[in-house]
Amino acid sequence: MDNNYQHIQTAHCENGVVVRLLKTAGINIDEPMAFGIGSGLFYIHIPFLKLNNAPALAFRTMPGRIFKQSCNFLGVEYKSRRFSKPQNAEAYLDKLLEQGYDVGCQVGVFNLSYLPVEYRFHFNAHNLVVYGKEGDEYLISDTTMEKPTRLGATELLKARYAHGLYAPKGHLYYIKEKGPVSVSDYRLREAVVKGIKRNVRDMLHIPGSFAGVSGIKYTGDKVRKWRDQLGVRKAGRYLGHIVRMQEEIGTGGGGFRFLYAAFLERTAELFQDDQLLSVSEDFGKAGDMWRTSAVKMAGVFRGRNTGQEHFNEIAGLFYEISDIESQAFKRLSQIVKKYD
């Protein structure tokens, strides 16, 4: 078995799996790079839809996108499969492991015993790497954790067949070439530019008022009304939900904004372009403001600052953040034009 397995820890699970799988194929990019090339940054607040009795919103792109797009833009061939029958999903995974692949698996966290029970909601968009099998146990690298771990075959299968939103249906994915694959500097730059452009499109030009930078204002408008509409307690719970989506393990803090700032910092180095560095600072600022908003939101759900003026303040912050991010993406779209 693979005793020399080098576990990689990242802030976000899917980024981590991408970094891990690419590394196995011989391509060394770090988490912020994977996140940026995969156009990971996003914002959406889906109207009328409630998840766990709270508003449905996300600070990142949809699950699976970062992996697919990173591979596509870097020109790496991958395969992704779902299975209608659990037995087939298990057999297929075993076959890949025997062939020496590291395999990414989508799982639900409700049944993952190595996580603290407080985190085990029915959340199905979690990802981990399976890198081997010993007897009846799978060797697992969950990149959000400090150390690799193990899961019994039954438990892993259960997690791969979790139900609810984003049910994984045994979803697994891996990089076809066993490597070492080389990615030229030119190709990497091209991938970065493509990733940025797609992210600019997602955040600035997505139609509708509830996604991208305008989505942040949409939430701001909602927050302003929540106190009257829902009462302090329920409004507090909604805000608590936003804080968790934004700051919990997996986000790198500040609703993934620090990750994106780190990506632009690396990009600035890659292109030797200080303009990119100053946009990176803007995203760092946005991340700080998200964090400030989290502190304010905590003021509400802890029952300390529950007046309408505090709701207005939070809404105001969302507006400011939206403007900063909108400006930053506009500048970014201008800057990358010269690298076409």
Place this chain on the structure above:
Amino acid sequence: MEELPQDQSALVGYTRELYYGKDKDGKFRTGLSTGWEVKTSALEVAWDEVKESLMEAEELVRSGKRSPIYYLMVKKLMNISILSGYTGMNRLRVWWHLRPAVYRRLRDKVLARYAEAFDMSVEEIRNLKL
């Protein structure tokens, strides 16, 4: 590197989480954190809500307004749609089984599917005391 929060959280004893922050030269570095009290209390709020709905569910079952399946569903943090996924029965049917009168007539074969979804035995469901 700038100071990361090292507060008490449910992660302690399991893992620390990775954060991105700036070092003294203004460059991004990664660091580990045990948790941040702001999000710890956000998680507590979520669990308070769960506990509350569990108490409500208990009351509904005791007063004969809902079947024990309803209580177990809430206990396992599920809703009808998730439970429908785990049992392989459609949502309308699951909803129907949340009525005490319907539940009492349920055959063991059907109940076994709930037992599996809730990770318990049919007897345990039948003998559930609230």
